[in-house]
C-alpha cells in the first residue's frame with residue numbers, strides 16, 4: 001500500500017509542478033506585458049505633457065516677452081550701444097525646450113516619480129548640456145533615416161542612476177521657420193542669445209531637418225517588481241489550493257481505502273496461519289469496503305463450516 005501511495009504522490013506532484021511552472025510562466029508573461037504597457041502609457045502621457053509645455057511656452061509666454069521683435073532688432077542694439085548699455089543676458093524662460101525640460105525634470109524630483117528624466121538632445125545644441133550622448137545620437141540618426149517613424153521605445157540600463165529604464169523617444173523636426181530665428185544663422189539671432197550662448201553652437205539648423213530627439217525615461221524596477229510579486233502570490237495561491245486538495249484526498253484514501261485493505265490483508269494473513277476462529281471483518285456502514293468485508297465474512301463462515309465438517 002505504501003508503495004502505491006508513494007507512486008501516486010510522485011505522479012501527482014510531477015503533474016502539479018509541470019502545470020505550476022507553465023502557469024507561472026504564462027502569468028509572468030501577462031503581468032510583464034501589463035506592467036510594460038503601464039509604463040508606456042505613463043511615458044506617452046509625460047511626453048505629451050512636455051509637448052504641451054513647449055506649445056504653451058511658444059504660443060503664450062514668448063509673445064508676452066516680445067522677445068523676437070524687440071531684442072532682435074539691430075536698431076535696439078545700436079541704441080543700447082549708443083547709450084553705452086550692455087546687451088542683457090538671454091532670458092531662457094521663454095525657450096520652449098528649456099521650459100519643457102525644467103517642468104518635466106521637476107516632476108522627476110517628486111517621490112512618486114523619482115528617476116523620471118526628460119531630455120531634448122540635439123547633435124548640435126545651443127546649450128552644451130543638451131548634446132546628444134552615444135545612444136541618443138543613434139536614435140536621432142535612426143529618425144533621420146526613417147522619417148516616417150514617429151517614435152521609438154526601448155529599454156536600457158541608465159549608467160548614471162544604475163537603474164533599468166524604459167525610454168520613449170520622438171524626433172524633433174524643425175517645422176516652423178520661427179525656430180530658425182534662434183537656430184538658423186547667428187547674425188539673425190537675438191544678441192542676448194549670442195551673449196549667453198555664443199555663436200558657435202545650435203545654429204545652422206534647416207527647415208524640416210531632424211535636429212534632435214525628445215526622450216522620456218521611466219524607471220522600470222518598481223513596476224516589474226510589482227509584477228513579480230503578483231506572480232508570486234498567484235503561484236502561492238495555486239500551490240495552497242493544490243496542497244489542501246492533495247492532503248484531503250490523501251486522508252480520504254487512507255481512511256476509506258488503505259486502512260480497510262490493511263485489515264483485510266491482516267485477516268488473510270491470519271487465515272493463512274490457520275487462526276480462523278475469531279476472524280471476522282468489521283461490517284459497519286462507514287466502511288467503504290463493507291460489501292467486500294461482508295462477502296469475505298460469508299466466505300470465512302463457509303470455509304469454517306467446511307473445515308469443521310472435515311474434522312468430523
Ligand code: HEC
Pocket residue numbers: 058067090092095096097098120121122124125126127128130172173174175176178179180181182183193197202212
Ligand atoms: C528665442 C530664441 C529661440 C527660438 C525662437 C527657439 N529656440 Fe530652441 N533654443 C533656444 C535656446 C536659447 C536654447 C537653449 C536653452 C537652454 O539653455 O536649455 C534652445 C534649445 C533648443 C533645443 C534643445 C537643444 C539645444 O539646442 O540646447 C531644441 C531641440 C530646440 N531649442 C528646438 C527649437 C525649436 C523646434 C524651435 C521652434 C519651434 C525653437 N527651438 C525655437 C532658443 C530658441
